[in-house]
Amino acid sequence: MAASALSTEGPGEARRSRRTALGRSTGRRAAPADGLEEAIEDLARQPAASCLLSDFDGTLAPIVDDAASARALPGAVESLHHLAHRLGTVAVVSGRPVEFLSRALDVGHGRSPLAVYGLYGAEHLAADGTVHRTAADAANQELLALAAEELRAELPAHVTVEPKGVSCVVHWRTAPRLAAVALEHARAAAERHGLDLRPGKMAAELAAPGAVDKGDVVRALAGQAEATCFIGDDVGDIPAFHALHELARTHGSRTWRLAVLGPESPDELLAHADATLAGPPATSAFLTRLVESLDSIH
Numbered sequence: 001m002a003a004s005a006l007s008t009e010g011p012g013e014a015r016r017s018r019r020t021a022l023g024r025s026t027g028r029r030a031a032p033a034d035g036l037e038e039a040i041e042d043l044a045r046q047p048a049a050s051c052l053l054s055d056f057d058g059t060l061a062p063i064v065d066d067a068a069s070a071r072a073l074p075g076a077v078e079s080l081h082h083l084a085h086r087l088g089t090v091a092v093v094s095g096r097p098v099e100f101l102s103r104a105l106d107v108g109h110g111r112s113p114l115a116v117y118g119l120y121g122a123e124h125l126a127a128d129g130t131v132h133r134t135a136a137d138a139a140n141q142e143l144l145a146l147a148a149e150e151l152r153a154e155l156p157a158h159v160t161v162e163p164k165g166v167s168c169v170v171h172w173r174t175a176p177r178l179a180a181v182a183l184e185h186a187r188a189a190a191e192r193h194g195l196d197l198r199p200g201k202m203a204a205e206l207a208a209p210g211a212v213d214k215g216d217v218v219r220a221l222a223g224q225a226e227a228t229c230f231i232g233d234d235v236g237d238i239p240a241f242h243a244l245h246e247l248a249r250t251h252g253s254r255t256w257r258l259a260v261l262g263p264e265s266p267d268e269l270l271a272h273a274d275a276t277l278a279g280p281p282a283t284s285a286f287l288t289r290l291v292e293s294l295d296s297i298h
Contacts (some may be wrong), residue, residue, distance in 0.1 A: 215239030
């Protein structure tokens with residue numbers, strides 16, 4: 001979606017036209033502080049009617065070669081739990097399984113009402129610890145399992161195939177020289193079985209057509225919010241950015257799409273961002289600043 005379209009549609013879009021320039025004019029450089037301050041002001045104006053949503057990898061946690069060792073920056077986790085007590089909705093929405101996210105974010109134990117959505121929204125960890133899952137139908141589960149089996153047999157040992165139940169992910173971060181081969185096989189498997197292919201950072205994900213995505217989570221959580229912010233860094237976050245644009249256009253909601261920069265930042269994500277953050281440390285600093293703003297005025 002072109003930048004010009006964002007500046008001409010719906011209520012509140014004149015304000016968006018001014019805001020989008022803050023994060024986009026210089027490509028991969030972080031937005032000026034006043035742009036991020038405006039996002040903080042919007043969220044803090046009516047805290048109970050505000051919604052803050054964030055991705056995990058590359059946003060709260062630095063990207064690492066061993067996915068199992070990824071850790072969110074401690075300051076970011078502390079701020080999220082604090083904000084979960086202050087804002088109407090605070091959630092982490094990730095492609096990771098809820099089981100991993102619950103440990104990484106230290107949720108549960110009554111610490112805070114921080115919500116956790118895994119597998120792009122196909123899993124939701126409820127406040128009572130129950131995990132609710134939106135499973136692929138039986139036919140698609142069989143196709144995904146078969147695709148995973150085929151890919152494991154076809155691909156070199158250094159390329160990892162990760163079945164997730166509702167999807168199947170091919171990773172080549174530890175073997176970047178095999179990127180073309182891995183992507184070619186993933187694309188062929190998707191075409192062979194009628195599956196969607198979702199590109200990612202050093203990865204490609206096969207999913208059933210029409211599978212839940214982060215945009216669905218945004219629409220479910222932020223539909224009635226006065227102000228919503230989504231923070232993300234990868235292609236999987238683009239549906240969330242699109243959903244926020246829809247909310248701004250149709251409901252006049254104040255929305256902020258913050259792209260977290262890194263060496264692999266997809267251009268399409270940056271093209272739809274209202275402002276940018278220079279990596280997970282900047283995300284943590286933004287969350288801290290939001291905490292401070294709320295503490296100072298409420």
